[in-house]
Amino acid sequence: MRPITAIVLFALLAPAGAAAATSDVFPRPPELEPAVDFWTRIYSQVSTDGGLLHDRDDLAIVYEHVDLPDGLNRRQRSAHVRERKKHYRRVLLDIAGSERSDLGPEARRILSLWPDGVSDARLERAAYNIRFQLGQADKFRAGLVRSGAWEPHIRRTLQRMGLPEELAALPHVESSFNPDAWSRVGAAGLWQFTRSTGRRYMRIDHVVDERMDPFRSTIAAARLLEHNYSVTGSWALALTAYNHGLAGIRRAVRKVGTSNIATIARRYDSRTWGFASRNFYAAFLAAVEVDFHAERYFGDVRRREAIASETVELPFYASVDALADAFEVDRGRLHELNRALRDPIWEGLKRVPRGYELRVPSGPDRAPAQELLARVADGARYYAQVPDRYHRVRRGEALSTIARRYGVSTRELVALNNLPSRNFIRAGQTLRLPVPAATPRPAPAPAMAPTPCAAATRSRASPGASTSASAASPRPTASTTSTASIRDRSCVSTDGPHPTRTPWSPTRAAARRRTRRPGRPWWRSPPAAVDPFRVTRPPGSRAPPARRTRTRRRRAGRQTPRPRTRRPRPRWARSTPRPPRPATRARPRRSAWS
Numbered sequence: 001m002r003p004i005t006a007i008v009l010f011a012l013l014a015p016a017g018a019a020a021a022t023s024d025v026f027p028r029p030p031e032l033e034p035a036v037d038f039w040t041r042i043y044s045q046v047s048t049d050g051g052l053l054h055d056r057d058d059l060a061i062v063y064e065h066v067d068l069p070d071g072l073n074r075r076q077r078s079a080h081v082r083e084r085k086k087h088y089r090r091v092l093l094d095i096a097g098s099e100r101s102d103l104g105p106e107a108r109r110i111l112s113l114w115p116d117g118v119s120d121a122r123l124e125r126a127a128y129n130i131r132f133q134l135g136q137a138d139k140f141r142a143g144l145v146r147s148g149a150w151e152p153h154i155r156r157t158l159q160r161m162g163l164p165e166e167l168a169a170l171p172h173v174e175s176s177f178n179p180d181a182w183s184r185v186g187a188a189g190l191w192q193f194t195r196s197t198g199r200r201y202m203r204i205d206h207v208v209d210e211r212m213d214p215f216r217s218t219i220a221a222a223r224l225l226e227h228n229y230s231v232t233g234s235w236a237l238a239l240t241a242y243n244h245g246l247a248g249i250r251r252a253v254r255k256v257g258t259s260n261i262a263t264i265a266r267r268y269d270s271r272t273w274g275f276a277s278r279n280f281y282a283a284f285l286a287a288v289e290v291d292f293h294a295e296r297y298f299g300d301v302r303r304r305e306a307i308a309s310e311t312v313e314l315p316f317y318a319s320v321d322a323l324a325d326a327f328e329v330d331r332g333r334l335h336e337l338n339r340a341l342r343d344p345i346w347e348g349l350k351r352v353p354r355g356y357e358l359r360v361p362s363g364p365d366r367a368p369a370q371e372l373l374a375r376v377a378d379g380a381r382y383y384a385q386v387p388d389r390y391h392r393v394r395r396g397e398a399l400s401t402i403a404r405r406y407g408v409s410t411r412e413l414v415a416l417n418n419l420p421s422r423n424f425i426r427a428g429q430t431l432r433l434p435v436p437a438a439t440p441r442p443a444p445a446p447a448m449a450p451t452p453c454a455a456a457t458r459s460r461a462s463p464g465a466s467t468s469a470s471a472a473s474p475r476p477t478a479s480t481t482s483t484a485s486i487r488d489r490s491c492v493s494t495d496g497p498h499p500t501r502t503p504w505s506p507t508r509a510a511a512r513r514r515t516r517r518p519g520r521p522w523w524r525s526p527p528a529a530v531d532p533f534r535v536t537r538p539p540g541s542r543a544p545p546a547r548r549t550r551t552r553r554r555r556a557g558r559q560t561p562r563p564r565t566r567r568p569r570p571r572w573a574r575s576t577p578r579p580p581r582p583a584t585r586a587r588p589r590r591s592a593w594s
Helices: 002-025 030-044 074-096 105-112 120-127 137-147 151-160 165-174 214-232 235-244 246-256 261-267 280-292 294-298 320-327 331-337 369-373 399-406 410-417 452-459 467-472 483-487 506-514 550-556
Strands: 050-055 062-067 130-134 309-313 357-361 389-392 430-433
Touching: 030 050, 030 137, 030 261, 030 280, 030 294, 050 074, 062 074, 074 105, 074 120, 074 130, 137 165, 137 280, 137 294, 151 165, 151 214, 165 214, 165 280, 214 235, 214 246, 235 246, 235 261, 235 280, 246 261, 261 280, 280 294, 309 369, 320 331, 320 357, 320 369, 331 357, 357 369, 399 410, 410 430
Parallel strands: none
Antiparallel strands: 050 062, 050 130, 309 357, 389 430
16 A cells, blocks of 8 residues: 555655745746736737726736727727826726725725825825736737647747746747747847847848747747846746846846846836836746636647748758749748748749758658759759848938839838838948849850841941951950940940849949030039939948049039139229239149040
């Protein structure tokens, strides 16, 4: 009987021991219990069609559960919440400014929420400290359903790195397990990495953004949490540092003089220590409670099946269509598995980069990924990426003007250049353009037939040049290129650094000046609306040689040059004739283009 009794006692005490171990890893001070209960109520009882009006500092004080009527837009919902805040502000000020013996029923109900003997000064401060928290119950339940697709991978990653499994509930606080979530400050993805923090662990550029990949970002989040814990020595501080920053939480510990998260949340004050940072750890504890006991709060929840997939590293550049055909998967499924690839790749403007680990479906009825990769045709394998095209912002240009000029949308420019707003660009800024470029050939092509430009060049050859010498030149020289060939778009060179761009040369600029209307000075020539041959240099390249000084460039930009007039004579000397100008000052007038 003794072995059986020992087994029964171990089975009864095992859950209690596990709970004790969990409380030791993630401490739950009694001072945080009201905040944990508040967030548990937000995550499990209050949906997004309502919210709670509460005190910002003491989450145990909840004034009202506000129901937002259906059919209201965002502005109307905000107005409704403001009216309820004004109501409770008036009531609190009335309580603080009157005798508490003759209060109405609403005032007595609000006063009963506070501890006995609360001071009038505290009530006056609370009148201007009312906050509204929108409910999250329906979003949390939807997050539980979505979490089934990635939670096995998250738990395997945490177990492999030796981290607590409760950290798998952190995406509920960050994004409700929405891999496409974006915050107002630019945090993105399942784990809500900002651009600066994400670049420490992931690739983030205009082609690949691994913050949007739940598999890659999970590994990055685990590494960040592991680093925070190695510095702080406490999971409560490590999780708070995930939201507030490691330097900020170390500053809070140094200023308050303790590493107790409850004391820091109550006493620490700074400009960046807001409501979210102060309550982040309490919200995480509530998310763990609701996630690990979902049946208690939501009943039967059917989570999505785990994604069965495998990765293969690409040894070349390829388009999405070529990879989808080779791996026998539709574009939608491939997009769902490779969320890190940005819009220019899916729109055909860029190729999937070499070295990228492509995630494809796996299963018993599918061939191995390496075998399917070999099916990519040789003509669809490229050794280079589609070159980028740039535009340098001029003074007075708007983003909509630039988008209209190149035939793209403003949203594409904002997404490709990671602009914080479509209304803020500065002169001199270099923007990437999502314009399709000619596809470079996978292998060198044979010599091309003579172009109309070459024929025009040979027809304008000098009288002493031989025919064989003219035919041997594959490209027209700058000294013999005609004006018509420069203006003709079919004569644009395609074997230069960019398939749709020709290098700058002084002859092309001179040819444009020679095409002005004869008999009219240069400052009266109407300026061209758009110069199709304007060269936009990529960052880091050398600028063309300067041909004009600052003063000459300023004069050339004017529609009419400033007249050169002599200084006006004083009134007393206007009756006498002006003496002739000395011969020493006479000099030829130089044009602004010389």
